[in-house]
Amino acid sequence: MSKKKRFGISEALTRGLSETIHVVENNSGIFRNVVLPLSRIELDPDNPRKLAIDISDVRQGIRPDDPLYQRKQEELEKLKELAHTIKASGVINPVVVYKRGEYYRIVAGERRCLASLLASKQEIEARVFNEKPRGFELKLLQWVENTAREDLTLDERLGNVREIIREYQNQYGQTEVNASLLKNITGLSLSQTTYYLSALNAPADVQAHIQNGNIRNLDKAALIASVASPDVRKAAIEACVNGSSLKALRSMINQQKGFNKHPKVSQASKRGRSTRKINMGSTLSTDVIKTIVDSVIHHKKMDIYATRFSEIDWMDLRQVTKAFRQLIEILEVETAL
Template identity: 30%
Template sequence: MERESKNKEMKRKGGLGRGIEALFEDEPQIEETEEEIKELDLGDMRPNPYQPRKSFDDKTLKELSDSIKENGVFQPIIVRKSVNGYEIIAGERRFRASKLAKKTTIPAIVREFTESQMMEVAVLENLQREDLTPLEEAQAYEMLQKNLGLTQEEVSKRMGKSRPYIANYLRLLTLPSKTKHLLQHGDLSMGQARTLLGLKNKDKIDEVAKQVVKEGMPVRKVEALVASLNAKKPHKKMTKKSAFIRESEHQLSDKLGSKVNISESKKGNGRLSIGFSSVDELNRILDILGVDLDE
């Protein structure tokens, strides 16, 4: 539930918390002033385009909606002016719940934010709430990297995380789509997904992920399964020989009195091998082929 405040005045001091303010330490510092809270039309607003959270829990959204119906919105959302109306910087849950409650307006504070600030606030606000899925968190870090041109090290500093922490999340984005779906919907845990990334045969990840979910494997058991699969040598696929190749092998074997094997590749080239068990047998084969080593 949203944190309620008993302060019903229509003025309050700005600030999104030390975590978000820390993002803008390099920005010019201005004197803290009171900001006006306005009642803005919900129809004039659209979500933050950099919102990393893709899904909202229906149950908690309904609970917040019921509270808003009864008591209104206590904590204003933060928006910025756009060409057509406003873009939500922070407070999309309150926005969605207000629409669900059939409200037409919502208390809001209008601020000036750059694109990069909007992006970072959207990511950090959700990280502080700890309600992003592992996949959404990974996509958020990737978005910061691509759109702001940041390295993993720079993302880690700005988000207050270690570089290995960021790297581990970004690796989740290399998972195949079916496994990502399981991770996004909570069927697969972060630990299980990370372990599956250790499979040498990446084509088997989806299959193994399905098995892990079906059997409810703990991470240690997943680790053992991955180690076992990695230890197995891959089976070489036997290519079916053409009738011409098989007949050629048969006739050469009869002529030479020895086992003959002919292999061919997709490129059209191939290899002919003749087996022998002794030097005498080799000399016999050479005689049949008309090979005289004394010349």
């Protein structure tokens, strides 16, 4: 059984949130920390998390004839768990809101607000901005908040990143957002942003399976999205739905592509068993491997993989060995197309 990947806020992401708050301060007025009555807080309908449950459901109960009854009930049960924690320890991190008329609209922390109501709290600590943050900063604040949640679906995570990119381009112009820029914006690792962009630009069949929950893992989605052959991609999707591990998927994709384009022809050697794989040799010079990697990724067809090797410590034999193996895997996939 594969180990469940936990999505928490990294040190870089926490630092990014602090920097974002400073940006918002400079553009939208000074914030202040206060204790607000929950009766004056309203949810943000534009929050990318898209909770079905709302304040009226918590206060008055979910109507049995509500078309979203089942989904809201499931969300309510999860909120009850958080409410229990709030009863015992209170709200550890203040919610983030901005003033909107006589009320305060949630930027980040709607689950804490709803759970506080369930816990029969009357007030909640909040960080209040005098004005609504601009589109990009608003989406980034909401996304950082949502990234701490482990129950977001892959489709929700991709939607959040898509909103970040859209608002960034609205605010700063139609700049191409590549993996390196997305890394700087979000504080995620370069490999994660590369996978996010691959999944966001996935073929329609892959996106459909992400939306309906058949593909729930980002690494698997990015791998399948990189497959150009519809037949191989279909087989990979079916294997993913049936629970194949990432390693098994990668192996299956490589084998399928190789079989489809290059049928195996086995020729026995004059002595001993037939050769089934090529020995690439070995070297103690990291410069040799770096030269090979640089030569390959500067090829027009391969430059999309450059970001995967941008943070390699070329003096570290272990990192260089891993990088070379990754290069071979990429070449096996590309040459099989």
